[in-house]
Amino acid sequence: MENLLSYIAPLQLLLIPVIIGLNEVWKAMGLASRWVPLASILVGISISFVIPDVTTLFQIISGGIVVGLSAVGLFSGVRATGK
Numbered sequence: 001m002e003n004l005l006s007y008i009a010p011l012q013l014l015l016i017p018v019i020i021g022l023n024e025v026w027k028a029m030g031l032a033s034r035w036v037p038l039a040s041i042l043v044g045i046s047i048s049f050v051i052p053d054v055t056t057l058f059q060i061i062s063g064g065i066v067v068g069l070s071a072v073g074l075f076s077g078v079r080a081t082g083k
Contacts, residue, residue: 009053012044012063019043019071037072044068 019040026039045064048054054063 008063008066009051009059011051011053012048012067015044015047015067016071016074018047019068020074023071037069040072041065041068044071 022043023036023040026036027033031039041064043064044067045061048060048064048067054060
């Protein structure tokens with residue numbers, strides 16, 4: 001099997017800052033922190049459906065999961081560094 005990152009379209013990577021912003025909005029609206037990773041994955045998969053470079057179902061799902069979890073990890077890493 002090829003490297004998983006080769007299946008991710010460059011436009012999907014632009015979703016990471018968008019999802020980080022959505023995470024903050026959801027938290028401000030009262031979403032429990034334990035649901036934020038799941039919401040990030042679902043948004044990553046959902047938005048991947050409309051990206052023209054993503055053609056297969058595997059690319060949509062795997063790319064959405066990677067982007068969603070990257071957004072959550074990036075946010076928590078920056079927050080931990082700032083403390």
